[in-house]
Amino acid sequence: SQQGEEDPQALSIQEGENATMNCSYKTSINNLQWYRQNSGRGLVHLILIRSNEREKHSGRLRVTLDTSKKSSSLLITASRAADTASYFCATVGGGGADGLTFGKGTHLIIQP
Amino acid sequence: DAGVIQSPRHEVTEMGQEVTLRCKPISGHNSLFWYRQTMMRGLELLIYFNNNVPIDDSGMPEDRFSAKMPNASFSTLKIQPSEPRDSAVYFCASSLRTGYTDTQYFGPGTRLTVL
Numbered sequence: 001s002q003q004g005e006e007d008p009q010a011l012s013i014q015e016g017e018n019a020t021m022n023c024s025y026k027t028s029i030n031n032l033q034w035y036r037q038n039s040g041r042g043l044v045h046l047i048l049i050r051s052n053e054r055e056k057h058s059g060r061l062r063v064t065l066d067t068s069k070k071s072s073s074l075l076i077t078a079s080r081a082a083d084t085a086s087y088f089c090a091t092v093g094g095g096g097a098d099g100l101t102f103g104k105g106t107h108l109i110i111q112p
Numbered sequence: 113d114a115g116v117i118q119s120p121r122h123e124v125t126e127m128g129q130e131v132t133l134r135c136k137p138i139s140g141h142n143s144l145f146w147y148r149q150t151m152m153r154g155l156e157l158l159i160y161f162n163n164n165v166p167i168d169d170s171g172m173p174e175d176r177f178s179a180k181m182p183n184a185s186f187s188t189l190k191i192q193p194s195e196p197r198d199s200a201v202y203f204c205a206s207s208l209r210t211g212y213t214d215t216q217y218f219g220p221g222t223r224l225t226v227l
Contacts, residue, residue: 031214042116042203042218043155088155092214098207099145099168100216102155 005103006089012109019076021106023089024069030092032065033100034074037086046074046087079110114138116219118204124225130192133222136185137206145205145216146179146189155203161187162209173198194226 007022025032031050035043049056049065049072056063062075076083086107090100117136125131137144145160159169161181169179176195181187191198201223205216 033215035218042220043205045215045217048215090155098143098162098209098214099157099160099171100147100155101157102147104154 006087006106008106009104010107010109012111013079014111015079015081017079019079019083019108019110021074021087021108023072023074023103025072025089025091025101025103026070027091029067032063032072033090033092034061034063034072035088035090035102037088037105039085043088076108079108081110081112084108084110116204116206116217118202118219118222120222121220122223122225124227125194126227127195128193129226130190131194131198131224131226133189133202133204133224135187135189135204135219137187137204138217139185141206141208141217142184143207143209143216144181144187145207146187147203147205147218148200149203149221150200158189158202191224194224196226199224199226 005024013019029051031048033048034046037043047058047061047063049063060077065072086105088102088105090102119134143162146158147155149155158171159179164181179189201221203218203221205218207216
């Protein structure tokens with residue numbers, strides 16, 4: 001079953017702009033991860049944030065986590081055409097389960 | 113490192129046939145996961161192994177699906193008999209479970225079409 005729900009489902013912006021995607025989840029988590037999937041390809045891990053962390057940065061990526069609201073956001077700054085992809089949030093349960101529970105994803109299109 | 117290797121990359125079969133998907137995890141990783149991706153249901157965890165032992169197979173749709181991991185470098189997902197609704201992209205992922213990091217590394221997937 002789907003745990004995370006990304007918002008928006010689709011996002012189209014101009015190159016150079018910032019892109020923000022949101023994710024909500026339902027149950028307690030150990031950590032939350034963001035993955036990218038290019039069309040027809042596998043998933044690539046972008047960043048992981050633990051339940052006791054509130055913000056994390058990696059290059060042009062910034063992730064926030066609000067466990068009280070059960071939500072996370074992914075910000076991509078200075079977007080590039082190569083950032084065009086689907087972005088998924090995935091959670092690892094607080095019960096110690098290892099499998100990822102994915103949301104349905106946000107399809108991001110960067111217009112050159 | 114070669115990353116997670118899956119074979120075949122594409123499989124087209126007829127309903128009722130047996131299908132076997134293969135996965136070679138990243139060397140040294142001790143956890144292996146099988147996921148399925150469809151337009152309707154998105155990405156779903158089917159089963160995962162820790163140290164070659166199946167831990168949670170609650171995501172396996174029904175008895176037609178089975179998975180094995182005979183050693184640390186190989187896993188199979190078998191569907192017998194296959195049905196058109198099994199058409200999907202099947203991903204294998206592996207990770208090094210240390211108790212601190214849970215990053216999973218995904219293979220390129222196997223696109224299965226059951227006619």
